[in-house]
Amino acid sequence: MLTVALPKGGLLKYGIHLLNNLGLDFSAFLDAGNRQLQIIDGSGTAKGLLVRAQDVPVYVEYGQAQLGIVGFDVLREKNPQVAHLVDLGFGYCRMSLAVRQSSSYQSPLDLPAHGRVASKYVNSAYEYFQHINLPVEIVPLYGSVELGPITGMSEAIVDLVSTGKTLKENGLVEIATLYESTAYLIAHPLSYRLNEDNLSNLIDKIRKYTEG
Amino acid sequence: MLTVALPKGGLLKYGIHLLNNLGLDFSAFLDAGNRQLQIIDGSGTAKGLLVRAQDVPVYVEYGQAQLGIVGFDVLREKNPQVAHLVDLGFGYCRMSLAVRQSSSYQSPLDLPAHGRVASKYVNSAYEYFQHINLPVEIVPLYGSVELGPITGMSEAIVDLVSTGKTLKENGLVEIATLYESTAYLIAHPLSYRLNEDNLSNLIDKIRKYTEG
Known part of the structure; x- marks a missing residue:
């Protein structure tokens, strides 16, 4: 059976809405109190x-799933061996470099060499600083990355920003965008090539719906 | 100022209760609707x-914090350079290997060589299978690890178990315990050696309270 992996969190309702419009109803995942992790x-x-x-x-x-819906940020950070099929357009956000508003840093190269940058996205952060040729120490965190500069543990953070509200509330300001992100339709490469469960039919519909 | 890092989640109320009994009140962290990440x-x-x-x-x-309270599972998985000071006794759980109840696996060595084991604790899982000399592929997941065996993606999981309710609900059963875990008091090694902010005074109190 064709299986689609859907992400918990902000993208879920858009993903379910998209599939619903194409005749696949997984809206039970959106019920408050839903505890099911699999729905036919x-x-x-x-x-x-x-x-x-x-x-x-x-x-x-x-x-285990032939198709999936996931933010580009996850694909960029983890670089999994999956086929990127369609940019779904929803779930816009950006990977940003941010510092304290009260700091003197106005651009990435103002940061001190061997300074510290806290992030949940250690690969994205590492690649970026390699690219601009500034050696920094990446401090890996799992949550509340904004505490890094507030406590003085790091000079900056690399984090996903959508509205910018969290940054503002914590006195932080963006000084660079590493990349932008939206939701993507991804596929298992072999299932895609072999057109398992007539995958291409659904993919075409998603492509038309998204582009139309 | 002496700073104590406290963990969100199940250990928080016990950690705050402990410090409260020794004269440090961080109970505002427990208020529903609290959004503060730092409290004096x-x-x-x-x-x-x-x-x-x-x-x-x-x-x-x-x-950034001289002291912290955290589960042994985190220390064992990440092996950070911190001093382990006191086993606080609360927050008991165990790192377990679990399989589907309907499977034929009754002990770890029943698992097929080069089978898959899903886990959020990839280092713990890897070390364990190295130790029993069974080559397996560790599938790194971030959540709902129990879906691994249910979807057929993995033969087994390595996960933290406290009551066992989640395993039971998902038709899984434990076949080995990798290690047991309780909350620990940890310290920044240099701050501890230098007795910054008269750390040893609080540590002694915690030790006495815990052992008494």
Whole structure:
């Protein structure tokens, strides 16, 4: 059966809305109090898997899901072996470098060499500073990255920003954008090539719906 | 000022209760609707930092907090450069290997060589299978690890178990315990040696309280 991995969090409702418009109903995932992690669509033709955003490419890479919906930020950070099929356009955000508003840093190269940058996106941060040729120490955090500069542990942070509200509330300001991100449709490469479960039919519909 | 990093999640209320009994009040962190990540104790002598459990050792390692409270599972998985001072006794859980109840695996060595094991604790899982000399592929997940065996992506999982309710609900059963875990008091090694902010006074009190 065709299986689609869907990400918990902000992208979920858009992903479900998209699939609903194409005849696949996984809206039960949106019910408050839902505890199911797998749902078979009413038509009995497809299964939805509800997983953490970072786990979507894992399920697709291992072929447990032929398709997945996930933010480009996750693909860029983890570089999983999956096919990137369609930019779905929703879920816009950007990977930003931010510093304290009260600091003197106005551009990335103002940061001191061997300074510290806190981030949940250590690969993205590392690549960026390699690219601008500024040696920094990346401090890996799991949450509340904005505490890094506030406590003085780091000079800057690299984090995903959508509205910028969290940065503002914490007295931080963006000084560079590493890249922009939207949701992508991804596929298991072999399933895609072999057109398992007539995958290409759904993919074409998603492409037309997104571009139309 | 003496700073203590406290973990969000299940250990928080026990950690705050412990410090409260020794005269440091960070109970505002427990208020529903609290959004503060830093609180100064009423006596003005200590600061509490509220961070993700996995970030507690990071703040302590970098010296932004002289002390921290965190589960042994995090210390064992990440092996941060911090001093382990006191086993606080609360927050008991165990790192377990679990399989589907319906499977034929009754002990770890029943698992097929080159099978897959899903886990959020990839280092713990890797070390364990090295130790029993069984080559397996570790599938790194961020959440809902129990989906691994249910979807057929993995033969087994390595995960933290406290009551066992989640395993049971998902038709999984434990076949080995990798290690047991409780909360630990940790310290920044240099701050500890130099007795910064008269750290040893608080540590002694915690030790007495815990052992008494």
